[in-house]
Each structure stands twice: as C-alpha cells, then as structure tokens.
Amino acid sequence: MDKRLCLAAVLAVALAGCGRANTAAGVLEDAQEMMGNPNSIQFTATGMSAFFGQALTAGEAWPRRDMTSYTKAINYEQRSAREELNFAMPQFGGQQQNTQVNGDKAWNVGPNGPAPQLAAAEERQLHIWLTPHGFLKGAQAAGNATLTEGEGSNTVSFTALGKFKVDGTIDATNHVTRVETTIANPVLGDTPIVATYSDYMAYGDVMFPRRIQVEQGGFPLWDLTVTGVTPNAALDLPVPDNVQSATIPPVQTMVTAIAPGAWHITGGSHHSVLVEFADYLAVVEAPLNEERSMAVIAAAKKQVPNKPIRYLVTTHHHFDHSGGLRTYVNEGSTIVTHASNVPYFTKTVMMPATLMPDLQGKSPKQPTFEAVSDKYTITDGKQTLEVYATGGDTHTAEYTHAYLPGPRILIEADAWSPGPADAPPPPMPPPNAVTLYDEIQRLKLNVATIAPIHGRGAVPVAELRKVIGR
Numbered sequence: 091m092d093k094r095l096c097l098a099a100v101l102a103v104a105l106a107g108c109g110r111a112n113t114a115a116g117v118l119e120d121a122q123e124m125m126g127n128p129n130s131i132q133f134t135a136t137g138m139s140a141f142f143g144q145a146l147t148a149g150e151a152w153p154r155r156d157m158t159s160y161t162k163a164i165n166y167e168q169r170s171a172r173e174e175l176n177f178a179m180p181q182f183g184g185q186q187q188n189t190q191v192n193g194d195k196a197w198n199v200g201p202n203g204p205a206p207q208l209a210a211a212e213e214r215q216l217h218i219w220l221t222p223h224g225f226l227k228g229a230q231a232a233g234n235a236t237l238t239e240g241e242g243s244n245t246v247s248f249t250a251l252g253k254f255k256v257d258g259t260i261d262a263t264n265h266v267t268r269v270e271t272t273i274a275n276p277v278l279g280d281t282p283i284v285a286t287y288s289d290y291m292a293y294g295d296v297m298f299p300r301r302i303q304v305e306q307g308g309f310p311l312w313d314l315t316v317t318g319v320t321p322n323a324a325l326d327l328p329v330p331d332n333v334q335s336a337t338i339p340p341v342q343t344m345v346t347a348i349a350p351g352a353w354h355i356t357g358g359s360h361h362s363v364l365v366e367f368a369d370y371l372a373v374v375e376a377p378l379n380e381e382r383s384m385a386v387i388a389a390a391k392k393q394v395p396n397k398p399i400r401y402l403v404t405t406h407h408h409f410d411h412s413g414g415l416r417t418y419v420n421e422g423s424t425i426v427t428h429a430s431n432v433p434y435f436t437k438t439v440m441m442p443a444t445l446m447p448d449l450q451g452k453s454p455k456q457p458t459f460e461a462v463s464d465k466y467t468i469t470d471g472k473q474t475l476e477v478y479a480t481g482g483d484t485h486t487a488e489y490t491h492a493y494l495p496g497p498r499i500l501i502e503a504d505a506w507s508p509g510p511a512d513a514p515p516p517p518m519p520p521p522n523a524v525t526l527y528d529e530i531q532r533l534k535l536n537v538a539t540i541a542p543i544h545g546r547g548a549v550p551v552a553e554l555r556k557v558i559g560r
C-alpha cells in the first residue's frame with residue numbers, strides 16, 4: 091500500500107487498517123514504509139550537548155554546553171558513525187569533538203590524528219540503534235523483536251549487541267517517537283537513556299525528526315534542532331591502523347611514598363592517595379570504576395597488609411572521580427565527602443546494577459557517611475589527615491581538599507593539575523588554580539607539596555605559585 095494511503099487508513103479507521111500491524115514485524119514494516127529506509131544518513135543540528143556526570147552540584151542537571159556546529163553521519167550497514175561538534179565555550183574538556191565508531195572499534199580524531207577509544211565502542215554503536223532508522227533496522231535484524239500494543243502507539247522491543255534491551259515507540263502515523271534503553275554506569279548502576287523524536291519532516295523519501303532530545307540518568311544530555319538531513323550520504327569509515335591494532339591497556343598501579351605512612355597510587359589517568367594509621371587505612375579518591383578501585387585496594391593492601399580501609403575520602407562528586415564509591419561501600423569503608431554530596435551518594439550507591447553487576451549490585455551493603463561541612467579530622471594521635479569542605483569553583487560547586495599537616499601535603503583534584511616540569515607559565519592564570527591558592531590561604535594551610543589526583547605526580551607548591559604568578 092502507498093504509505094500516504096496507509097497513513098490515511100490509519101487515521102480514518104484504525105491501526106489494523108494496514109493489515110499487518112499486529113505483529114512486531116508488521117509494525118516495523120509499516121514504520122519503515124512511512125519513514126523510508128536509508129542505508130546511511132547525515133544530519134546537521136544546532137543545540138546543546140550536556141556533560142554527563144559533571145554536574146556543578148551532585149544531583150542537579152548535567153551542565154549544558156551550547157554548540158556552534160553539530161554534524162552526525164551514520165552508515166547503518168557498516169555499523170559506523172562519525173559525530174563532529176564545536177562547543178561555544180572552551181570549558182569542560184575542549185572546544186571540539188570528533189568521535190567515530192566502526193563496529194567494536196572506536197576512536198577520536200584530534201590534531202594528532204586518530205586516538206583509540208576502544209572502551210567507548212559499545213555505547214557509540216548502541217547509539218546507532220537508538221536513532222529512528224537505526225531502531226527499525228536493528229529491530230528487524232535482531233529477529234526476536236516483540237510487540238506491546240498500546241493506546242494510539244505500539245512498542246517494539248529487541249535486544250541490541252546481545253545485552254541491551256531497546257524499546258521503541260511507534261505512533262499511529264508509523265513514526266518512531268521514542269527509543270529507550272539502559273546502560274551500565276559505575277556511579278548510577280543501571281542508567282536509562284531515553285531518546286525522543288518529534289516534528290518529523292520529509293527529506294526526499296526519508297522522514298527525519300527536526301527535534302531530537304536525549305536524556306541519560308534522568309537529565310537532558312542532548313537537545314538538537316535538526317537543520318539539514320542528507321539521506322544516503324556517502325560515509326565510509328575504515329578503522330585506522332593504529333585503532334585496529336590497539337588494545338585496551340590493563341589497569342596498572344604504581345605506589346610511590348610521599349611521606350611516612352602516605353603513598354601516591356598512580357598508574358592511570360586518576361590517582362589516589364593511601365594513608366596509614368595505627369589500626370586502619372584511609373584512601374583519598376575512588377576514581378573511574380570498580381576495576382580501578384579493586385586495583386587500588388589491592389595495591390593498598392599489599393603496601394600495608396592486615397589493616398582495613400576504614401575511610402574513603404572523595405575530592406568531589408564528578409563521575410570520573412567517584413566511580414569507585416560503590417566498591418568502597420561494599421568494602422565497608424566510611425565515605426568522607428562534602429555534606430552536599432551525601433543525599434545523592436546515599437541513593438546512588440544503592441541503585442541496582444543488573445546490566446554490569448558490581449559488588450554492590452550483587453550483594454548491596456548500606457553506606458556510612460561522614461558529611462564534611464567545614465573540617466573533618468582522621469587521626470590516631472600520630473598520623474593525621476584533615477579534610478576541608480570548600481565552595482568549589484567553576485568546575486564544581488564543592489570540593490573537599492585533603493591535607494596531611496605533618497608532611498604539609500595537600501591532595502586536590504581538578505582545581506589544578508601540574509603539567510610538564512619545564513612548562514612556561516600560562517599567559518593567563520587559570521582561575522580555578524587561583525581559587526585553590528586562595529582557599530589554601532583562607533584555610534591557613536602551610537602547604538609544602540601538592541599531591542594531585544591528575545598530573546605527573548607530587549610537586550612543590552612553588553609550581554602552583556608559578557602557574558598563577560604569585
């Protein structure tokens with residue numbers, strides 16, 4: 091049936107007017123007939139991309155980043171996609187992004203060429219099957235799609251990439267209006283992604299939405315107003331050689347003494363600090379995920395056997411810095427964190443994690459918190475670790491800075507990360523580094539050394555002073 095006749099039939103009579111709508115395969119066929127079936131698609135848009143996991147305050151919306159340009163191209167048959175965007179403001183991790191995926195290989199393209207991002211491939215590929223036409227193709231190819239009939243719309247479900255249940259809503263006019271799934275996240279556990287598509291328009295014989303909104307973890311992640319669509323645009327994304335041969339690097343830890351009873355645990359993108367007390371240990375920072383945390387816990391226990399990790403101190407709530415919290419809760423550690431984070435973490439550490447079960451997902455333990463609103467001290471009389479709550483900066487509205495008053499070592503994250511040893515001072519003092527220095531003065535900390543969570547390692551405080559010109 092001609093799709094306009096079919097549409098008329100749907101509107102005039104009932105969904106069954108198309109004759110084959112009451113099976114998943116029939117609903118998908120009707121939708122594909124209405125929406126067209128391009129092999130590839132390219133579209134441009136304006137709008138915003140929010141920074142997932144990087145809210146200013148825990149529990150608030152992801153910060154919006156307005157874009158000056160956005161282009162996405164997808165080759166459904168090659169299972170490849172390229173997304174290029176420019177942010178209006180340079181903060182939050184750079185001004186440009188060019189992310190690509192082909193099957194199970196992912197990479198970013200920057201000034202130095204393609205950089206492998208293998209761990210991102212699954213999610214990027216999943217996003218192909220969350221687009222309107224990708225959903226229809228994925229559901230058809232899966233061969234196991236099921237239908238749930240609803241009032242004025244149908245929901246078709248299938249399993250993508252062997253584990254992600256994808257539910258797509260197709261309205262009475264045979265347009266895909268909503269596609270949702272659940273992904274694993276180290277902080278949130280099972281994390282919903284909901285894409286909604288509206289304001290459809292014809293581009294040749296392909297229908298494409300003019301409005302695309304995506305929520306992840308309960309807050310807007312993308313809000314796009316589509317400005318141009320090219321169905322069947324040529325896109326061939328061969329996997330670059332250095333990506334093809336890349337492997338995901340193993341998790342490594344390196345343990346360096348920075349003071350009596352204190353060690354910097356480095357070896358990845360985010361460091362931790364281990365502090366030994368008479369009867370127990372404290373770890374500052376639980377970054378990334380459970381895998382990283384297990385490695386840091388193993389390194390801590392190897393360095394200091396037979397003492398429990400009684401405290402885990404966080405610097406701030408951003409997901410790359412708190413992805414190991416659930417692991418430490420399960421370890422039985424008390425979480426020492428800024429008071430503003432406690433309501434949020436109280437929820438997140440108990441959220442179900444069925445898609446990628448971590449220790450908390452398998453056998454949940456109730457958390458214990460120490461909420462820091464001013465100063466919190468962990469001491470056995472000899473070793474002392476002080477934790478100070480601050481008002482944060484443009485990066486986060488809260489930090490807790492940890493301080494070892496004996497050796498005068500400050501542990502901080504993201505406010506300042508030391509660069510190469512011989513780097514000249516920047517032309518302008520980085521505002522957040524200035525704020526950090528001002529906080530050190532306000533708190534009257536006699537800092538000699540900064541042991542950062544990022545950067546090349548512990549450095550004299552003189553390096554921070556040089557960077558900010560004080």
Ligand SMILES: [Zn+2]
Pocket residue numbers: 406408411485486504
């Ligand atoms: Zn951060």
